[in-house]
Amino acid sequence: MSQAVTGTTMLRRQIGRKLESLRRAAGLTMEQAAEELDRARATLHRIENGAENVRFRAADVKEMLNLYGASGEDTELLLAMTAATRENKNWWHDYIGSGLPRWFQLYIGLEEAAANIRHYRPELVPGLLQTRAYASQVFAMPGGAVDADADEERERAIQLRIDRQALLTRFAAPQLSVILNEAVLRRPVGGGAVMPEQLHQILKAMELPNVTVRVLQFSAGLHAGAMSGAFSIIEFPEDSKGKEVEPPVAYLEAATGAIYLDKPHETAAYNTIWADMAGRALNESESKSLIQQVAEEYSRA
Missing domain, CATH: 1.10.260.40 (lambda repressor-like DNA-binding domains)
Structure with a gap:
């Protein structure tokens, strides 16, 4: 490896x-x-x-x-x-102690090593797709992992989030699959000045061959993700014998810490939740149309 x-x-x-x-x-x-x-x-x-x-x-x-x-x-x-x-x-060690919680360090390294990353986000755009303006709004909120009142710490956290996005265009980039609750599109983070740019950035990312974004509409009704909240599933490359170098990991994040689950029955449960949502979400073409529509609504507002 x-x-x-x-x-x-x-x-x-x-x-x-x-x-x-x-x-x-x-x-x-x-x-x-x-x-x-x-x-x-x-x-x-x-x-x-x-x-x-x-x-x-x-x-x-x-x-x-x-x-x-x-x-x-x-x-x-x-x-x-x-x-x-x-x-x-690791490149991100420079951020330790200033904008990077220690419990998030492992996730950054796993993300760097991943072959496939799947995100379900019910409230916010995932960090790998956020614009700087959107990330600034997120990190300005109280109660997060970064002190919203510490300007320098917040700026370094934002820069880390932007730097991480190079992962999607590097050589041998991982496959990123995202399911967004429709609320992510409709919630005006930063208002009309931020959301059109953010939604267009998602559309631009969807042009990459390794990025897929699908929207789970409100009309899909009750779905398995409604009980789980946000989560990520990280899968790793295979060795020369076709065996994964590490077992998959399901990652759950809270305001003050995170949970890493890698037992087969744990990751299987999140794969089942993902499959349920994937079966209810719009396809990629329909998702693009809806994201473009909502972006235009913000621009006209």
Whole structure:
């Protein structure tokens, strides 16, 4: 797997998955391993979940691998993998501590590594499609992850959102599929001065071969997404044997944190919700027509 494409996030997830497997093979619970290593359980939890803020010292990794009875091959591999996390830095690390909540760091890395991204948004345009003016309105709202009163922090958060959009036009860009509730189009974020530009940006993005946007109209009635709220499903590339390098992840975001779900039954539940909405949404051509119509309504208002 190319580090140029994935940064350290996928690498850390693979390290965590491998260490968890070795721990379980050694017959140790996380509590037992933490006690033997004189570490906090929370530290091992972060390691096994691929947290970005874990620093792998070679001596600590060796101690862990010795406890787990790792083979010489596994030891050599994991020492090389953990060393790579100290040598690589994701482009978005410059934003940490100023506009980028720590719980969002993992998502950024997963997004960078994705082959397919699906977003359902009931209230707002997804960040990958937002204009600067629209993003400015979103980050100005109180109660969000970024302090709305801190101008510098807010501006850096907005710039990060704009920078992320290069993902859609890079080499080997992921496939982006979006379902928007009609409310996203009808809600006048920033009023007539912002919405026409925003809706035209969505239409422009839909011209890309890897971007699909569909609208779920009010007339579709009750749908599975009405109970779930906003969510994303992230799927990863396949290796030479046709196996995904990482299991899919369902991502749910709140004002002060996020949930990452990667168990098969969890992602299956969100795939079922997506399928229900996809079966009720307008097709892409109909969606384009509706978005264009609403944009014209804003312009005339």
